[in-house]
Amino acid sequence: MxxxxxxxxxxxxxxxxxxxxxxxxxxxxxxxxxxxxxxxxxxxxxxxxxxxxxxxxxxxxxxxxxxxxAIESHHDHLGDTAGDRFKAIVGSSDDREFIIQREHAKNGMLQFVERFQRTMICIDCNVAETAAKDLLGNVTDDIFALRKREFSFSPLEIASFIKPVANKVHELNADFVRSSWNRVRPDIIDRMDFCERIARRFVNGKNRREVAVGTRERIEMDDNLIVMEQVRNALPDFSRGESIATRVLIRSVARDAVRRSFRPKAKAATRPITDADYARLDAANADQKHWLNINEDWRCTCCRRTKRELCRLSNKRVWHAQIHVLRNWIFDETEPNARYWRASQENTNLIIVDHIPSLVCQDCRHVSSEIQRMDDSVDQNALTIDDIAESISAIAPHQLHDIDYRFAIQRAHENHDIVAAVEAYHAHEQEVRFQMARIRSFMKRHRCPIEDARNTYAYEYAKAVDVEIKEGQAFMDWMIAEGNRFEKRRESE
Structure with missing residues (x-):
């Protein structure tokens, strides 16, 4: 097209x-x-x-x-802080009912603690908000101690201390930043006090909520869902990970330069790899699955370097290169099956419905490993592929990237919702693989088609959660479809 x-x-x-x-x-x-x-x-x-x-x-x-x-998603880090404090006070347990009740109470509490909803803002406003907190430094007094990454200025507050100019980075009014903080500080203290009070009430056995039982009904009548259901029925091979919206996004984005720094460092040129050295490296990488499966036109998903350009000399002056697989997450809060079968159990703000295995070079993969070494509180799933690309401040063939590690670590701490969504997705994947293993074992043991196994476990599921048989059958049909999808993704990983 x-x-x-x-x-x-x-x-x-x-x-x-x-x-x-x-x-x-x-x-x-x-x-x-x-x-x-x-x-x-x-x-x-x-x-x-x-x-x-x-x-x-x-x-x-x-x-x-x-x-x-660039547009960024801006959310209230105070919610992350309050959620962590609530869990610290309440504690943990292996009891599933306790965990469900704790998450219900925590999510209800956050409705009154978070000062604003997640909002899309321009990159300059997002950068200005970070700069404003840097200007304040860590906020500490006798009552309340808060690190700057543990709260956020709201969109209206950001508007009060920036000086916007068309097509330029914002300037900050330092006096307005301080006065804005002085206005919001009492409210933040009060909200954190509310968080701790609710946590103590929960510890004392209060504020429990009965979980819905029986058949879950779809009560929405949405044109988009109806149309997409018809599309999936007409095109059974139509993968959600390769959906129309995803294809539009892939066609739309551009990363001609992944530098985030406004003044990228100049990198000294290094000698290119010779044909003879490249041939030797190619032979040495014969046991690397992905190296063999890509051609010379391939480019790293993050830095866009070619297969030849990512080769570099080790400290022992030996040429080496590796290609890794990272998962590019597909977020879709409107996907009907994910909402219906998973959302009530996961209690996450975001839902990952699929992933696309993406190949990246060793130097891009190194970013996530290095920030974990620098800050052991960073989760291994905290950076998306786009985040890694944004953290690179300079690129050159045959050299390590220059990385804005300060930005990468900050972004990793900001991605609290993404980390939770990834953990939920991994748990869902494990559950799907468990169900598929049971189905295959049943088919092998009884020498029967998959339909017989599906019907048996659909009945078991329906009785276990007290729903109708049709509901159990629908659940197992979805699990089998998910199993086939994960199997397809595994082949490319």
């Missing part, structure tokens, strides 16, 4: 194919573009709720000549 046809197909949105983006590139006289998924997902007429700038006013040229088009 041509850019013109694609622009008509997805005409409400933006991407490297849209006329609005092309017009901005002509205006700034550049052919380099860095456009992220959030920008692609927002309509062309979107404006930032903080600075009120439109997309053409937000886009700006970096010092390296790249047009930066």
């Amino acid at each position: 041509s850019d013109e046809d694609f622009a008509y197909f997805a005409r409400m949105h933006d991407g490297r194919w849209s006329e609005q983006t092309k017009a901005m590139m002509r205006r700034f006289k550049t052919d380099k573009l860095n456009l992220n998924r959030a920008w692609a997902g927002a309509t062309q007429h979107w404006s930032c709720p903080c600075c009120k700038r439109t997309k053409p006013e937000i886009a700006r040229l970096t010092s390296s000549g790249v047009l930066l088009c």
Whole structure:
């Protein structure tokens, strides 16, 4: 499909194919573009709720000549802090009912502790909010101690201390930052006190909530869900991980420069690998699955270097190269099956419905490992592939990347919801594989088709959770479909 046809197909949105983006590139006289998924997902007429700038006013040229088009998800870190404190007071248990009740109580508490909803804002407002907290430093007094990453200024508060200018980074009014903090500080103290009071009530056996029993009914009647159900029925091989929306996003984003630093370091040139050295390295990597399965036109998902460019000399002056698999997460809060079968158990703000195995070079993979070494509180799943790409400040063939580790660690701590969603997805994957192993064992033991195993375990599920048989059958049909999907993904990992 041509850019013109694609622009008509997805005409409400933006991407490297849209006329609005092309017009901005002509205006700034550049052919380099860095456009992220959030920008692609927002309509062309979107404006930032903080600075009120439109997309053409937000886009700006970096010092390296790249047009930066980026929107970020901004949430209240106070909710993360309160959730951690609530769990610390309540404690943990292996009892499933305790965990369910604890999560119900925690999520209810957060409705009154979080000061604002998750909001999409432009990258400059997000950077300004971080800079404002850096200006304050860690906030400590006799009553309340808070590290700067443990709370967030709201969109309205950000608007009060920035000086927005079209196509430029915001300036901060330091006095307004301090006065804004002085206004919100008593409220934050009060909200954290409320969090601790609810936690103590829970410890004392109060604020329990009865979990729904019986058949869960779909009560929504949504046109999009009905249409997509028809599409899936007509196209049974239509994978959610390769859905229309996902394909539009992949076609829309651009990473012509993954540098995040406004003043990227100049990297000294190094000698390129010779044909003879490359042939020897190629032979040495014969046992690497992914090295053998990709051709010379392949490029790293993060840094966009070619197979040859990622080769570099070790300290012992030996050429080496490795390719790793990272999972590119597919988030979809409206996917009906995930909401129906998983959401009530997972208690997460985000739901991962699928993943796409993506190949990256050793130097991009190194980013996640290194930030864990630098900060042992960082979770191994805290950075997405896009986050890794954004943390790279300079790239050159045959060299380690220059990494903005401060940004990477900060982003890792911000991705609390993503970490929780990944953990829930892994737990779901384990449950699916367990169910598939039971089904295969039953088929082998009884020498029967999969339908017989499905019916047996559907009956078992229905009785266990006290629902109708049809509900159990629907559940097992979904688990089998999920099992086939995970098996397909495993083949490429």
